[in-house]
Amino acid sequence: xxxxxxxxxxxxxxxxxxxxxxxxxxxxxxxxxxxxxxxxxxxxxxxxxxxxxxxxxxxxxxxxxxxxxxxxxxxxxxxxxxxxxxxxxxxxxxxxxxxxxxxxxxxxxxxxxxxxxxxxxxxxxxxxxxxxxxxxxxxxxxxxxxxxxxxxxxxxxxxxxxxxxxxxxxxxxxxxxxxxxxxxxxxxxxxxxxxxxxxxxxxxxxxxxxxxxxxxxxxxxxxxxxxxxxxxxxxxxxxxxxxxxxxxxxxxxxxxxxxxxxxxxxxxxxx
Amino acid sequence: xxxxxxxxxxxxxxxxxxxxxxxxxxxxxxxxxxxxxxxxxxxxxxxxxxxxxxxxxxxxxxxxxxxxxxxxxxxxxxxxxxxxxxxxxxxxxxxxxxxxxxxxxxxxxxxxxxxxxxxxxxxxxxxxxxxxxxxxxxxxxxxxxxxxxxxxxxxxxxxxxxxxxxxxxxxxxxxxxxxxxxxxxxxxxxxxxxxxxxxxxxxxxxxxxxxxxxxxxxxxxxxxxxxxxxxxxxxxxxxxxxxxxxxxxxxxxx
Numbered sequence: 001x002x003x004x005x006x007x008x009x010x011x012x013x014x015x016x017x018x019x020x021x022x023x024x025x026x027x028x029x030x031x032x033x034x035x036x037x038x039x040x041x042x043x044x045x046x047x048x049x050x051x052x053x054x055x056x057x058x059x060x061x062x063x064x065x066x067x068x069x070x071x072x073x074x075x076x077x078x079x080x081x082x083x084x085x086x087x088x089x090x091x092x093x094x095x096x097x098x099x100x101x102x103x104x105x106x107x108x109x110x111x112x113x114x115x116x117x118x119x120x121x122x123x124x125x126x127x128x129x130x131x132x133x134x135x136x137x138x139x140x141x142x143x144x145x146x147x148x149x150x151x152x153x154x155x156x157x158x159x160x161x162x163x164x165x166x167x168x169x170x171x172x173x174x175x176x177x178x179x180x181x182x183x184x185x186x187x188x189x190x191x192x193x194x195x196x197x198x199x200x201x202x203x204x205x206x207x208x209x210x211x212x213x214x215x216x217x218x219x220x221x222x223x224x225x226x227x228x229x230x231x232x233x234x235x236x237x238x239x240x241x242x243x244x245x246x247x248x249x250x251x252x253x254x255x256x257x258x259x260x261x262x263x264x265x266x267x268x269x270x271x
Numbered sequence: 272x273x274x275x276x277x278x279x280x281x282x283x284x285x286x287x288x289x290x291x292x293x294x295x296x297x298x299x300x301x302x303x304x305x306x307x308x309x310x311x312x313x314x315x316x317x318x319x320x321x322x323x324x325x326x327x328x329x330x331x332x333x334x335x336x337x338x339x340x341x342x343x344x345x346x347x348x349x350x351x352x353x354x355x356x357x358x359x360x361x362x363x364x365x366x367x368x369x370x371x372x373x374x375x376x377x378x379x380x381x382x383x384x385x386x387x388x389x390x391x392x393x394x395x396x397x398x399x400x401x402x403x404x405x406x407x408x409x410x411x412x413x414x415x416x417x418x419x420x421x422x423x424x425x426x427x428x429x430x431x432x433x434x435x436x437x438x439x440x441x442x443x444x445x446x447x448x449x450x451x452x453x454x455x456x457x458x459x460x461x462x463x464x465x466x467x468x469x470x471x472x473x474x475x476x477x478x479x480x481x482x483x484x485x486x487x488x489x490x491x492x493x494x495x496x497x498x499x500x501x502x503x504x505x506x507x508x509x510x511x512x513x514x515x516x517x518x519x520x521x522x523x524x525x
Contacts, residue, residue, distance in 0.1 A: 037365075156386045156387070162363055163368050170328065219412070
């Protein structure tokens with residue numbers, strides 16, 4: 001059923017909270033996603049989202065607020081991905097696969113030990129931004145600001161290693177440490193995005209706005225701007241459409257993101 | 272140790288292995304201020320590996336490298352070295368970096384965390400562009416430039432910190448004859464006027480013979496380091512390599 005009473009819907013506190021938390025999360029995803037895509041590390045987000053499934057299931061079983069328990073677990077998993085590819089004869093993508101599989105397998109077992117796939121766990125799988133509490137909104141804004149500030153402080157380090165890693169190393173930039181910083185920030189961002197689009201679609205928020213921007217941007221700073229703009233607009237438009245058309249919010253946000261991506265490809269081809 | 276301190280670069284008994292494979296073995300040479308060393312040898316002889324070891328990009332199995340008297344693992348004055356890498360294709364083609372942004376990355380070696388860019392840094396970009404007579408707009412995207420233009424920008428990036436040692440890994444391979452001659456003239460000027468020491472990897476032995484004052488020749492069997500005249504009294508490196516029974520791959524760029 002289509003609900004056309006948009007203005008009154010926008011006056012609801014839960015909708016405003018969703019806009020606020022979603023927009024901040026989208027901005028941090030878009031900025032970070034651009035560096036991940038350029039460093040060919042975009043699937044790190046996907047792998048970590050699967051780990052978060054196990055971590056959230058553990059939190060539910062232990063009776064602890066899942067997000068708080070998931071944060072250190074995902075950060076450790078992010079470090080593990082880099083350690084496996086550094087210390088063993090395993091490429092980065094395979095390391096992501098290993099950690100990701102461990103997360104999902106752990107999650108399924110833990111879920112079966114509790115009440116199985118209950119409503120709470122499903123809301124983490126598919127996101128439920130409209131149900132964000134004030135505490136969760138503050139948590140999202142706080143962590144998003146932390147991520148954006150860190151990206152600002154390490155902007156030139158990230159830019160340099162994304163453009164020419166060898167030269168960055170010769171310049172004295174600790175490339176290894178910056179890579180760790182990147183995956184740890186990704187871990188935090190994944191956690192933030194779970195509320196917005198759910199575990200299954202987290203990587204979309206990290207990847208799609210970034211690749212959209214790269215189709216049409218002539219300069220890197222423009223790419224950052226376009227990535228942020230399309231990510232934030234996707235969240236806002238996605239929430240509005242999901243309310244109007246009574247659709248799942250997370251999936252609608254991702255589809256709006258995809259529409260922007262297709263438009264960007266067309267614009268890029270026309271130039 | 273005094274000898275080490277006087278030299279800009281001191282390489283002693285250097286051996287680098289990749290697993291079981293010995294890429295370079297027992298290399299010895301030193302570099303003084305104002306030296307222009309042509310580093311040459313056949314493909315796969317370990318020229319790039321040697322450069323990467325000096326730059327701290329690869330670990331070495333044996334030997335010592337000292338820069339301005341400091342062991343390489345303690346060296347942190349990265350802005351004293353300028354580096355022009357072998358291939359522009361190693362750069363990320365998806366990243367739409369402007370000329371100014373590429374040059375600003377050259378200044379990061381002068382900064383501590385957080386490495387933030389200020390107005391003075393942008394003035395340095397304008398200065399190096401003017402010095403090298405590069406008239407391209409600084410907001411032009413690097414990947415849209417020709418091979419020769421890219422090479423000049425990468426040289427500008429290496430020179431922006433006014434380094435005392437410049438290391439170039441086959442910089443002229445993407446250039447046509449005229450651009451290559453201009454490029455070598457520019458290196459000669461930097462070397463003679465500013466006393467910048469240069470290590471230049473090149474297969475272009477003709478240019479090395481013309482511009483370098485020392486030669487470092489390496490191959491799997493032997494190493495030569497010394498004045499070009501000692502290596503090659505007739506000042507024709509190509510003939511010298513042939514006479515010495517080396518397997519130099521002569522690259523005809525014309």
